[in-house]
Amino acid sequence: MSDTAAAGRRIFTGVEASGKFPIEYRFTHARNGNRRLMVVFANLNAPEEYGWGNGVLDRTRSNILWIRDKFDGVNSYYLCKEMDFSLEESVIGLISRVMHALDLTPADCIMFGSSKGGTAALYYGLKYGFRDIVASVPQFEIGSFVKEHMKPTARFMMGEGVPEHNVGIIDALLPETVWRSGNRDANIYLISSPQDEQYRQHVEPYLGHFRDYSNFNFIYNDSPLIAGHGKVTLRNLPVMLGLANLLVDGVTPRIGTIRNGYEEPDRGTAGIDDYLRSTSRLKDTFAAPQVHAPVQGGTTPGRTVLFAGSAPGAVRVSLWENGKFLTSPQVGPDGNWSWDPGRDWAVGKHVVRLFAVDPAGFHSPRTEVVFTVPPRSPAAAAPASGGPPSAGLPFPGRTPTALPAPVVSVPAPGQQVSGPVIGLMGYAQGAAHVGFTEDGMPLGMTPVAPDGGWSWESGWSWMDGQHTVECYAVDPNGTESPRSAVTFGVVNALDGLTPGYRPA
Known part of the structure; x- marks a missing residue:
């Protein structure tokens, strides 16, 4: 590939x-x-x-x-x-x-x-x-x-x-x-x-x-x-x-005397081409991921877009638009995955391509989802009397949900956590996954156990200082809960290092 x-x-x-x-x-x-x-x-x-x-x-x-x-x-x-x-x-x-x-x-x-x-x-x-x-x-x-x-x-x-x-x-x-x-x-x-x-x-x-x-x-x-x-x-x-x-x-x-150049413009590439083909990550027998949301060829109800689907046998999916990497959400044990960037998408047509990745690192064939984000209507843009229409909702224009916000039990608010790698724990009754963001940037997602418990470890080194992580629950249909937030401090991390894997 x-x-x-x-x-x-x-x-x-x-x-x-x-x-x-x-x-x-x-x-x-x-x-x-x-x-x-x-x-x-x-x-x-x-x-x-x-x-x-x-x-x-x-x-x-x-x-x-x-x-x-x-x-x-x-x-x-x-x-x-x-x-x-x-x-x-x-x-x-x-x-x-x-x-x-x-x-x-x-x-x-x-x-x-x-x-x-x-x-x-x-x-x-x-x-x-x-x-x-x-x-x-x-x-x-x-x-x-x-x-x-x-x-x-x-x-x-x-x-x-x-x-x-x-x-x-x-x-x-x-x-x-x-x-x-x-x-x-x-x-x-x-x-x-x-x-x-x-x-x-x-x-x-x-x-x-x-x-x-x-x-x-x-x-x-x-x-x-x-x-x-x-x-x-x-x-x-x-x-x-x-x-x-x-x-x-x-x-x-x-x-001393040196040789400059080292070009052979007409040299053949058959050897390396054969090697690249023989070790390609593309695995035709590995099924391409399915996308349940957004609807193929449809128009989104708002400018925020929730992506959800399934990829049995995969550990993650990788999403791209116009050659730009977007994110790589984890696939849960049930084969489901979801991602919400927590931001408005530009008005117009979008083509997002994605593929699944198995535990050995091989790629599936690609799936393509096409959707359109409509202009925001004047009624939606203007606040109604008594407060904005999105008050109390996780994102502007998102339909309310009965799914409660996840509870974070570790770390406690204001706790000083020993770095460099940190973990969060809590429970989210009725949810399939819990997702995490900081400053609007997706950090990752973790599955929720049948008893409602969940835990997540970042896998990268965190910068010293205060951090506020927002958490949201996602039910089996891909509907999100309101967000909860926890603020904590990281100490003893590597000075000067920024968090590692953060999808753009």
Whole structure:
């Protein structure tokens, strides 16, 4: 399956399933026959766990392979599950197959990433002999970092209870790889900053490990205008892109004779085309999702639109309009899903395309729903005497419902919650699902148990400070309840990091 990015580059999505762990990827062909491959590893809180997939790499001329870091809903640092490093073997298997399909060698590849993606770029680049590595603000002591800041990831990587012995093994992986690697001629560009709170523990103590590398370049960003890991990561991006584009052209910033260009415009693409077809996520035997609302070809009663349907066998559905990703609501155990963006839609005709995703990451064929949003009538726009017509309703123009607003029992109003990952609990009698939003942005949805109880964990790191989350219940017919809200504080989260997966 492929989509076209904003800059016109065709994006292919697929699953490399030849190893023990299926690895999801995105790929785009090089421009003008460029003969490089850039492998992009995901940073902390990357949307959908693909690093820098928001268009910032559109002008990079090389082939680009994005690798997803999401397994059982959490990150893995591309390393292991419960100390089973078959996950790493599956990742390098994907990289190798794409590289060989392009008829390239490790000398033609650039490992690229920031934060945990920078850690992966260094680890894979040095361990497997890749020539060019661009890594921004990595973590060297991986085990200690995830144990302190990413508890679900720590359990996934090192097992229940996160044994200290396993923490020590994971802590030593990257430092020992740097110390023992025979890839001493690699072009390494490591970017960090003392303004990053992780610098003193995770970078500075290990710079001496690179003393025998012939082309190790350390870029030290000492700007007083930035503070915190997340802001340093963003501030370093232009430097990363500049280096990547030089490397794509075969320019390594050092004194000496270099070759520039690396284009073969007339070279065939049969090898990579065959690989992309053979690993395509599209699975024709997996049924396309059904849409119960809005009505196909119909006109919505208002400018707010509730989407609901079914997708048996899927874990989520993905919705798109005009090539733009909208959201990816979870599918409940009963096969039903729903999504309400909580906003007005533009007047006129809308075409929304969606597909289902199964537990292995394969895609169903697409479903298309077409609906029209009418202009708001003067009567609906003008408030009636005694208050606006939408007073007490969850959305303007929405029909009242007897379904009560969900009750949130955890966290309590005003409670200070230990981050970085937080969870909510409560009950919603008569509901099928409970949905969550913050500042108008959908956060997710969770099924309701037969006894009315529900629980939901975000799966991403929350920013320190006050948060107000609105909750709404959805009955089996897709009708929503009024909203309830809970305000709480998050403490001990990673400073400077914004919440991770939030659909646009």
